[in-house]
Amino acid sequence: MRSLRKTDRLLPTTKMLILLLLSFLSVEASNGSAQARSSSYSEDVGSSVGSHFDQLDREQEGPITGLRIRANDRYVVSIQVRYGDSWSNPEGGMAGSPYNVELFLGEGIVRVLGRFGSHVEYLAFRTNQGRIFAFGSNFGPGTFFSAEPSFPNTVLRSISGRSGSSVDAIGFHWGTEQ
Structure with missing residues (x-):
């Protein structure tokens, strides 16, 4: 042993x-x-003019609960996003009257369609509850784009892009709902 x-x-x-x-x-x-x-990024579409903006740090304030968009018959003038109860700074110019969109509890943006040229000309947001909100002109010489998350059960969490007197470029950051 x-x-x-x-x-x-x-x-x-x-x-x-x-x-x-x-x-x-x-x-x-x-x-x-x-x-x-669970997170993905739809690259910026639009032109390279204007100043860069990034709202990634706003995600911590809560999910996107509203949009405030200014648009004319040629392009999107500005975009402002409400994260939880707090509005971001407007990105772009202040011409025209804003159109406000309120998202329902549990509603999230799951697809963005649009068109761009020297500015972002058109944006249409589709939610997970089937609602669609469209801004700007859907007719013109710009290039069409479609942005959606790469993974299931994710929604728009923040935006980035370039702006000056209008929204010149925009990108979409997707992630899980909070």
Whole structure:
């Protein structure tokens, strides 16, 4: 009969601790990749003029609950987004009257259609409850685009782009609902 050395008794415990540690690390790694799979970005469409804006930090204030858009018969003049109860700064100019959109509780934007040239000419937002809100002119020489999330059960979480006296370019950041 063989006698157990002190190191032989520790070996199974050490192996168990290593396996436990590795399982925690693999769970953390899979959680990180799940997070990465729940967000996506539809690149900016439009021109390269104007100043860059980015509302990514506003996501922490809550989901998108409203839009305030100014548009004329040629392009979108400005866009303002309400995150939770707080409105972002307007991006673009202040000409014309704003049109306000209120989203229902649990409603999120799941697709954006539009057209762009030297400015963003047209934007149409579709929600997960089937409502559609359109702004600007749907007729003109611009290039058509469609933006939607890359993963299921995600909605519009914030916007970015370029603006001056109008919305010159816009991009869409998608993620899970809060």
